[in-house]
Each structure stands twice: as C-alpha cells, then as structure tokens.
Amino acid sequence: MAFVVIYTTITLTFFLIRLMPGSPIDRMRAELYQRYGATMSEAEINRQVRLYLNVKPDEPLHVQYFDYVIKTFQGDLGYSYIQGVEVSVLLADVLPWTVFLLSVAITFQYVIGILLGAMMAYTEGSRFDLSASALSTFVVSVPFYVFAFILVFFFVFQWGIFPQGGKFAAGLNPGSLAWYRSVLYHATLPVVSLVATGFGGIALSMRANSIQTLGSDYIRGARLRGLSDHRISYRYVARNAILPLYTGLLIQIGFLFGGSVILEQIFSYRGVGYLMLDSALRRDYPVMMGAFLVITIAVVVGVFVADLTYGRLDPRIETGGEGR
The missing domain is CATH 1.10.287 (Helix Hairpins)
Known part of the structure; x- marks a missing residue:
C-alpha cells in the first residue's frame, strides 16, 4: 500500500x-x-x-x-530552472535542517508530555491534575502557526530577542562552537512553537493510558506481591502506557513534515517546507514537485513503519491472521 x-x-x-x-x-x-x-x-x-x-x-x-x-x-527529479541546480542537490541541502528542527521539537514534546501525563495520572483528581489537564486541553486547541505568529511578534519585532529568520548567523565557521550555538539560537522559536502546542495532546493521552493501566488486574497483583511503587510505576505502568503513543509518534513525524511548509515560512527557516513554498511562488515547478514528493514519502513511511512495528512491540496486538 x-x-x-x-x-x-x-x-x-x-x-x-x-x-x-x-x-x-x-x-x-x-x-x-x-x-x-x-x-x-x-x-x-x-x-x-x-x-x-x-x-x-x-x-x-x-x-x-x-x-x-x-x-x-532513479532519483532524477530534474533541474531547478531558477537556480540551474539539480533538484536532488537542493533537497539534500535543506532536508537535514527540517529533520533537525522536527527531531528536536518531537523529542521535547514527548519528554514533557509523557512526564506531565504520568504526574497527572498519579495525582488524579488533585488540583494539579485539574490545572494541568485544563492547560493541556487549551494548548491542543491552539494551532502551532498561531502561536508561531505570537512568538514572532513579541520576541522578534517587539523585543528583538531572537533573529527574524535564517538557520545561523553569517560569517561563522561551520562546526565551530559559535556556529552550533547560533544554530540552536535560530531554531529556538520554531521548536518552542511546536513543543508548546504539541505536548498537551501527548500528556492527555499518557494520563488516560496510565489511569487505565493503574486499574488493571496485573497492577493489583503486583501490589499484592509486595513490589515497590517505583518498580510498578516503571516496569508495569510506564511501559504499557507509553506503547500506544508509539504509533502517534511515527505518524506525527510524517505529518509535521507537511506542517513545516507553514512553520518554516513564518520563521524564514530554509528547510524542505520553505523550499517548496518558495519554489511554488517563483513557479519553479521541478523543485516544488520534488519537495512535495519528499514530504509525501515522509508521511507514508511514518504510517507504514508504525503499522509494521507496533504489533511486534506490543504482544497484545494481534493481526487478523494470528487471531484466527
């Protein structure tokens, strides 16, 4: 498929x-x-x-x-008739930056979301749980590009804390410490916009999975056996609550590639999405179609890998052939 x-x-x-x-x-x-x-x-x-x-x-x-x-x-996507360069060369130049941006954002999303969701589950019904659930619900409802515009307005135009665009400052030697710091500095706002609007859904899912797992019979059995709360939390609750998030992780990786078209344009961050929209505006169709193909493949591969591997990671999931 x-x-x-x-x-x-x-x-x-x-x-x-x-x-x-x-x-x-x-x-x-x-x-x-x-x-x-x-x-x-x-x-x-x-x-x-x-x-x-x-x-x-x-x-x-x-x-x-x-x-x-x-x-x-065969990998021959034609030539850009604006820049006179092979499309594959242009994509190879910008793809690592998009992968870097999304990898950092997704890592922070899941670390924050999983930790917050677990804390919410263990304090179910408390003031912290209610406040964190309300916050998570609110941030889920805010599109990342709306939050991105807010960040640009205040941190770039009003306060001048962050640069208006680019991937790193000019005049730095690639590979130097100053260059790495500049790369992280320029990626801060795009990453924050994705993390701030993405961790809420993960936290709510983790909370629901953890509460369901805590009420399972094998958790009661583990407590009757005298296992420590730390061991139960880590070995039984956390593992089984995180597994359902795995599918969402791989699918999200694919679909964030599509969202990069808007995100990178807002922050003038030259990645695959920026290249695609820029080539469309300049009618450089070979480049636009090549970028569109890369984004589509990222979505397809993410969904395919999630479908292929989830059953192996979670023995409770059986295919139709195995269940017969």
Missing part, C-alpha cells in the same frame, strides 16, 4: 506540472523564445525543457509519463 501511495503521488506530480496555471512547459518555452529568439532551434528548446523540467515535450504523453516515473524512482 505504501508503494501504491508513493506511485500515485509521482503520477499526480507528473500531471500537475501540465495542469497548473501558467503551464510551466509553455512558460519556459516562452522565456527561451524571448531570451534567445530565432537563435535557438526548436530542438534546442525541447532539450532545455527536457533538462530542467524532466519531461520530453516532443514525445507522446504516455512516453513522457513512463520516462518521468522511471527517472523519479
């Missing part, structure tokens, strides 16, 4: 290139005619279109389609 989704995405990118307003193929032809006039032959124009858009305009549509699919699976 994952392969079918990826193949369908590649097919959509092929036809979107031809259906989008402005027709990038016609647009590039017009630009070449305007720039070179009669000095460039029709064959040379077709060669340029083939090179940059990864299509063959002088061949039948079905031939173009199969050629596009084969080249895409």
